[in-house]
Amino acid sequence: MAEYLDDRRDVEFILYEHLGVQRLCQYEKYSEFSKELFDMVLDQGLKLAKEEIAPLNEVADRVGAKFDNGVVTLPKEFRGPYKTYCEGGWIGVSSDPEWGGQGLPRVVGMSTGEFFTGACLAFMMTPSLTHGAAHMFQTFASDELKNLYVEKMYAGQWAGTMCLTEPQAGSAVGDVKTSAVKEGDVYKITGTKIFISSGDHDLTENIIHPVLARTPDAPPGIKGISLFLVPKVRVNPDGTLGESNDVRCGNIEEKMGIHGSSTCTLNFGDEGNCIGYLVGEENKGIVYMFHMMNGARINVGLQGSALGAVAYKHALQYAKERIQGVDVRNMKDPNAPHVAIIEHPDVRRMLLFGKSVTEATRALLLKTAYYADLAEVTQDDAEREKAAGYVELFTPLCKSYSTDMGFEVCVQAMQILGGYGYCKEYPVEQYARDSKIASIYEGTNGIQAMDLLGRKLAMKGGTLYMNFLADLNAFVEENRSHETLGKYVEELAAAKDALADVTNDFMTKSMSGDTLYPISCAMPYLNSFSEVVCSWLLLEQALIAQKRLDEISSEKGATDAEALKALAEENDEAKFYAGKLDSMKFYVTQILPQVKARAASAKSEDRTILDAVL
Ligand SMILES: Cc1cc2nc3c(=O)[nH]c(=O)nc-3n(C[C@H](O)[C@H](O)[C@H](O)COP(=O)(O)OP(=O)(O)OC[C@H]3O[C@@H](n4cnc5c(N)ncnc54)[C@H](O)[C@@H]3O)c2cc1C
Known part of the structure; x- marks a missing residue:
């Protein structure tokens, strides 16, 4: 089983020496925190990542999610660490304490996010999506919906998803056909969503789906899309669970990587009995969903960077241990001592590529998260405007560059391991397979x-x-x-x-x-x-x-x-x-x-x- 090899020193360097995130503690919102507290959070996060989450990575890949007779199961080994993760308050680590969050700056939450994601991406899919969905409901849903759902989602008792994609509506999200017909205070939802991560599983007693759908008279394209909260199991007004809500998983995908994450086809309303609750106003769904997606895009960038980072660390370790050949300057000398491959210039080139690109994307992601925090707390209008502008401008860079480069670092790490890089005995081929999806989903x-x-x-x-x-x-x-x-x-x-x-x-x-x-x-x-x-x-x-x-x-x-x-x-x-x-x-x-x-x-x-x- 492969160990999670972290780069905490670089994370700390970026947080404290480069960005100076301790400055955030001067603002009211973060006044209860300090550098010492941030350090404790990093300690705990890293411990959890190494001791409980990293051991799941191999089983996530080899056993994976299973679909049997309409029921989706995840590897049973996920259950204990999921409970620990939720009890530690990690889903809402940077969320509002009013809703059960820990209220830490996002940049600190993202730093621990690198440890968790690098330890096992497939495991992290459910908590990450749950956080995104809960945050969107917290921001845009009615008080009634918020009171029923948000806290339980941040606590991990109920999981969340993100339901956009349909067979004809992938990148062209405006082509969504799922329908929502008003009946009294609620809507009847009918349609099929595909590729829904964590769409169904056995980790939680309920799954809450944010679903993009179209009302009968909605205008065409993205301006006619509304957002609905659709629970897998209906929730009674007192918060207890009621009857099933006619949301069925039809299938899960066989994929190149992240085998431990269920990628589901979800059928809503096959029996004509799926209820959805409107979030915000009709036809504004895409605005709300983009709110979730903007945060999610930075997190997906983190997936690329984090897997590149851990692949690089494994390649570095291997390159120091693997003895092969002699120093190129002694090639003609049959008695020349054999050297570790880290001495060969081409291996050094690949290692430096991994090191520099990983450190660069980590800095890009954490700086963007820091700007997001600053934009929320600063009292200075010009500073707020500028920080928010940087978040907008850098989000596509975080998503695209960090994921493409993260994958490339994984591929280079495989190359450094030579034949073993291609074999399952070492973890780098899994990192490469797992990381590829990050350049595809989330736009x-x-x-x-x-x-x-x-x-x-x-x-x-x-x-x-x-x-x-x-x-x-x-x-x-x-x-x-x-x-x-x-x-x-x-x-x-x-x-x-x-x-x-x-x-x-x-x-x-x-x-x-x-x-x-x-x-x-x-x-x-x-x-x-x-x-x-x-x-x-x-x-x-x-x-x-x-x-x-x-x-x-x-x-x-x-x-x-x-x-x-x-x-x-x-x-x-x-x-x-x-x-x-x-x-x-x-x-x-x-x-x-x-x-x-x-x-x-x-x-x-x-x-x-x-x-x-x-
Ligand atoms: C493992 C996995 C998990 C996923 N999880 C979720 C999830 O949780 N929720 C969810 O809603 N979806 C999810 N998806 C779906 C994912 O977001 C889509 O696959 C993705 O958005 C691309 O859509 P598509 O597959 O239909 O490809 P297409 O949209 O058909 O795109 C194919 C190619 O054409 C390019 N292309 C398409 N349109 C344009 C354009 N206008 N301009 C330039 N290039 C274009 C694309 O960039 C791509 O290279 C997941 C997919 C996978 C494989």
């Missing part, structure tokens, strides 16, 4: 790219983008003459100019009616945007790391490069900060230059993508 990554280019750039008259550019320009100006890191800041400046140039071109084209060409470049554009942001974040971290490393080396009297290297080998903190500098240097010199190459492609005006005969 495919292609849809995220269009969201960035088609919606977020123009949002609020372009101010989100302009604020981003102004802040980035200020960072470049302040740091381009830095004694040791200035040359990397110059690389960032050049990539930023290339990105800004392409953005201007795309805007001009779109305004003159040529929207198709920019859209055909949307995915490379999102990747370039992400790489600029990630380089910026890694450079912010490198500036801190350089300072700390200088302090440690002057304390220890390590003045030249040789002494510094020796210090990094024997002193954990020096090693960590030197490693942060290495991550930035690798990312900025090996990954960031792609921005300029993609800009050249975008400016080529070549329209093969649009015109090719396929």
